[in-house]
Amino acid sequence: MATMDAEQARADLEQANRSYQSAVHPVLPPWVPPLCAVLVAGGTALVGAAPSNGLARLACTLGGVLLAAAAGAVVFRVRVRGGISGLRGPARESGTAVVICAIAFLVSATTASAQLRWVYVALGLVTGAITWWVLARRHR
Amino acid sequence: MSGVLDDAFRATARLKIAAFLSGCDEAEFRAVQDYAELSASALSKHAAALEESGHLAIRKGHVGKMPRTWLALTDFGRKALTDHLAALQEIADSAARHAMGQASQKPTASSSAPR
Numbered sequence: 001m002a003t004m005d006a007e008q009a010r011a012d013l014e015q016a017n018r019s020y021q022s023a024v025h026p027v028l029p030p031w032v033p034p035l036c037a038v039l040v041a042g043g044t045a046l047v048g049a050a051p052s053n054g055l056a057r058l059a060c061t062l063g064g065v066l067l068a069a070a071a072g073a074v075v076f077r078v079r080v081r082g083g084i085s086g087l088r089g090p091a092r093e094s095g096t097a098v099v100i101c102a103i104a105f106l107v108s109a110t111t112a113s114a115q116l117r118w119v120y121v122a123l124g125l126v127t128g129a130i131t132w133w134v135l136a137r138r139h140r
Numbered sequence: 141m142s143g144v145l146d147d148a149f150r151a152t153a154r155l156k157i158a159a160f161l162s163g164c165d166e167a168e169f170r171a172v173q174d175y176a177e178l179s180a181s182a183l184s185k186h187a188a189a190l191e192e193s194g195h196l197a198i199r200k201g202h203v204g205k206m207p208r209t210w211l212a213l214t215d216f217g218r219k220a221l222t223d224h225l226a227a228l229q230e231i232a233d234s235a236a237r238h239a240m241g242q243a244s245q246k247p248t249a250s251s252s253a254p255r
Binding site (some may be wrong): 009 | 149152155156157158159160161162163164165166167168170171172175218221225228229231232234235236
């Protein structure tokens with residue numbers, strides 16, 4: 001194959017990266033960032049603020065996990081409805097890293113003492129805000 | 141990692157299509173068309189060419205009663221795209237190293253001033 005000049009190579013690399021990002025992070029409807037922010041914030045706060053009582057704690061923990069998972073499901077569903085299914089490449093690895101961090105958080109929250117409850121509520125607000133900011137960038 | 145340029149991705153439209161599909165398992169024809177801003181016939185032509193060269197798989201089906209077409213990179217296509225991008229990166233890096241080498245060899249003002 002004929003060689004290619006460096007400028008063309010750089011332009012093609014940038015184009016390939018933009019195309020990949022468009023598939024991995026499609027434009028989201030305006031209602032998605034706030035909804036996911038609320039779900040993530042609520043899930044985080046619920047898990048961390050769970051009472052000490054065994055059954056109530058289990059219910060709050062499960063509820064929190066479901067809320068956070070629902071946020072991921074919303075984004076996933078929007079992507080599928082847009083005609084894109086599955087995730088490949090570096091984004092898949094970073095998605096796995098997010099899940100691992102969430103599991104680590106879950107373990108620490110379920111073993112935290114009652115005194116730290118409000119810390120996790122505050123953490124919920126922070127993660128909700130971050131979620132909103134990250135997703136809103138795709139909406140623009 | 142050494143790469144190999146692939147003629148299949150020479151055209152910008154085909155590179156866009158392949159790179160878009162590299163981010164997912166498969167995508168609907170219309171999603172790719174919307175992204176690439178191509179007409180249906182133009183996308184069909186590019187997709188057919190990529191399918192013939194083994195880079196792309198085209199799947200036809202139905203959602204309810206509506207016919208649908210999905211596009212996906214084959215394993216060969218993914219590998220070829222990875223190698224192509226690696227080759228592009230090598231070209232860009234080589235040019236950058238060459239430019240840095242030339243810049244460091246340029247004489248400074250003090251050394252070139254007559255004594």
